[in-house]
Amino acid sequence: MTSASGSPGNYAAARLRLLGEGARSGPPRRQALSDLTDGWLASLLGDAGEGVALVAVGGYGRGELSPRSDLDLLLLHSGRGTREVAALADRLWYPVWDLGIALDHSVRTPGEAERAAAEDLRVRLGLLDARHIAGDPELTAALRTRMLARWRAGAHRLLPELREATRERARRHGELRFLLEPDLKEARGGLRDATALRAVAASWLADAPREGLAEAHRTLLDVRDALHLTTGRATDRLVLQDQDQVADALELEDADALLRRVYEAARVLSYACDVTWREVDRVLRARRPGLRRARRSAAxxxxxxxxxxxxxxxxxxxxxxxxxxxxxxxxxxxxxxxxxxxxxxxxxxxxxxxxxxxxxxxxxxxxxxxxxxxxxxEAAVGVWEALDAEGLVTAWLPEWERVRCRPQRNPVHRWTVDRHLIETAVRAGAHVRRVRRPDLLLVAALLHDIGKGRPGDHSVAGEAVVRDLAARMGFDAADTAVLAAAVRHHLLLAETATRRDLDDPATVRTVADAVGDTGTLELLHALTEADALATGPAAWSTWRAGLVADLVRRTGAVLEGKAAGTAEERERSAV
CATH class of the missing domain: 1.20.970 (Transferase, Pyrimidine Nucleoside Phosphorylase; Chain A, domain 3)
Incomplete structure (x- = not known):
């Protein structure tokens, strides 16, 4: 393959054959594509003599070459004449452009490369992954050695800069595991965070948790490969219209299964980032002047x-x-x-x-x-997610497995099912003084959508799950019945208030019969608001809150044995 790759046409044909091989995918295909491209580029460079090296950097340097990836290349030279270097660059770049392959290229001496890295964090990170392709290997090795040494020597200054860059990227692109159309590379928990973790490890100051990290990274790369092949575009954005095709290419059941796999990978990467950056902060604090002794004696x-x-x-x-x-x-x-x-x-x-x-x-x-x-x-969210990452949540609640990282395609929802549940519990915490049993409100908030991912109406399925779960948790029969009713009817108040005629006594009587008592009614009222606020800004409004409050007032009157009354009767009594 390499011997015939000097011709762009031969390389293009070999590349098409490789990408069309259904039996080869994932890391083997990425490695084969990198090897094929290395061979072709080496033949283009030819015998350039000493003092010239062709270097892969960034994703190509790591061997993460997806079907439509850019080629990140550095033509490194020891100070040859301008014309000679320009001729070498033309010999390399033009055949790449002729094939329509995107190219991120530079021509530099080692000193110029180091100065560019000092001014641009992305250049510095790319050079940490520098890999020799062709030419003078000693030139590449020397640059790699210097870049690693400078990275480690400046880690106390450079890692905070890298962390701030990751935070800014997260602010711009959001959290991958909660987005319906995620950017696999830029969003938090995506491929750039995997690169950042590699850079932290290279600093020798801290290292990321290894369990599941390589698999999560590989999952995102596999999805990107399938996205490139199915769309024919160099994109990292997994938009809705492409998800079914990508799922099919990866032999997954449907687009939801695809998103869930992506979200699981992003969850692992996000947690690894949290743990790693916390360790970086700890190490940097300990290295500050005067703090080492205080740390040794810290209580x-x-x-x-x-x-x-x-x-x-x-x-x-x-x-x-x-x-x-x-x-x-x-x-x-x-x-x-x-x-x-x-x-x-x-x-x-x-x-x-x-x-x-x-x-x-x-x-x-x-x-x-x-x-x-x-x-x-709010602090409960981070703690819960750390517990979940270490397997403690499913040890307590095996039913949690079905809702973890489960996507919600209704655009009103801003979270996956599992995150929505813990967010609802947080929102419910603001209403515990409104109810007689705060414990039942908080548990009902956490479990109200536990039936999602099961056949049929999730409220009905959830009721059955909660009956078993509440008994295991030690709630008595009466409390278990309240929790089951709260899960079964968690949508009742909002749906009735916004879709039915509240002046119809039959409407109120139906709600009263379903709720059963005023204690459950007040719990449902608080749960309804917490659920809506945790769903997203479009799910709750002053208008909706007023309708629900009116329904609760009327239903409470019926449960207390009073007549709810019509609007006309209330107006006459007011006069």
Whole structure:
């Protein structure tokens, strides 16, 4: 393949054959495409002599060549004459352009490359992945060595700059795992974050969690490959109209299965970023003048039984015995959320590995700590996602597996099902003073959509799931019935208030019969608002809130044995 690749036509034909091989995909195809392209470019460069090297950088340097990827190339030279270097560049660039392949190219001496890297973080990151293709290998090796040395020497200054760049990118492109049309490269949890994690590891200051990371990265690359092949375009944006084709190319059931796979990969990458950047911050703080001694003597502040705070994270006390304490994971999670601090990943991994399963039914303490976690406000979101990443959530609630990373194609929804549920619990926490049983409100908020992903109406399916789940959690029969009713009827108030005639006594009576008592009614009222606010800005309004409140007032009157009254009757009584 390489021997015949000097001709653009031969290379193009070989490339088409490779991309058309159905038996070869994923990493083997990307490696084969990189090898094929390397051979062709090496034949174009020919025998350029000493002091000239052709170098792949960026994604091409990493061997992540997708069907429509740019070729990121650096023609490195030791200071040859302008005409000679220009002729070499023409010999390389024009055949690439003639084939319509996008090219990101530069011609530099090692000194010029280092100065460009010093001025541009992206250039610096690209050179960290520099890979020799052809020419003088010593020139490439020397540049790589210097770039790595400069990166490590300047890590205390460069890593904060990289982190701010990742934050700005996330602000512009959003969170990949919640977008219906995600950018696989730029969104948070995407391919650029995988590159950033590699750069952090190269600094030797910190490293990313390895479990699942390579597989998540490979998943996003596989999806991008399929996207390029099915659309024929160099794009990283997975738009709705292309999702069915991409799913079919990857032999997935449907577009929802595709999105869920993408979201799972992005979740792994996002969590790895959270953990890694927290470790970077810890290391950089420890390296500040005067802080090393303070760090060695830093106190471990008690937070709960078996749980302490150390260096800005929630960790296990030295006396903790997770193998003897099944409630310790919940106690640690609740304490972390209440303190607004992240749980340490090593602590979570130890808990996941050592703590025994919760007894069935759960002991009272476990149920109370669970409710405390849910009621801790915004901090509960990050803690919950860390617990989920380490497998603790599904250890407590196996039913969570069906809703994790499940997409919601209704554009009103801004979150996946799992994130929507924890966001609803956070919103419900603002209404706990409105209800007699705050614990039931918070648990109902977390579980109201647990039936999604199951056959039939998700409210009906969810009711059956919650009956079993609530009993396992130790709720008595009466509380279990309330939770089941809340899940079964969590859409009742909003749908009735906005679609039915509230002046019709039969409408109000139907709602009253379904709800059953005023305690469940007030719980549903708070849940309805929390659910809508957690859905997105278009799901709740003053108008909708007023209609729901009116329906609740009328239904409450019926449940208390009073006549709801018509609008005309209320007007006459007011006069």
């Amino acid at each position: 471990r502040t008690p937070l709960a039984e078996g749980v302490v705070v150390q260096d800005g994270e929630v960790v296990l006390a030295r006396t903790a015995r997770p193998e003897r304490d099944p409630v310790l994971p919940l106690r640690a999670a609740a304490a972390a959320a209440q303190a607004g601090l992240p749980p340490s990943r090593p602590a979570l991994r130890r808990l996941a590995a050592a703590a025994p399963p919760l007894p069935v039914p759960w002991p009272t303490e476990a149920r109370e700590e669970f409710v405390t976690l849910l009621g801790a406000g």
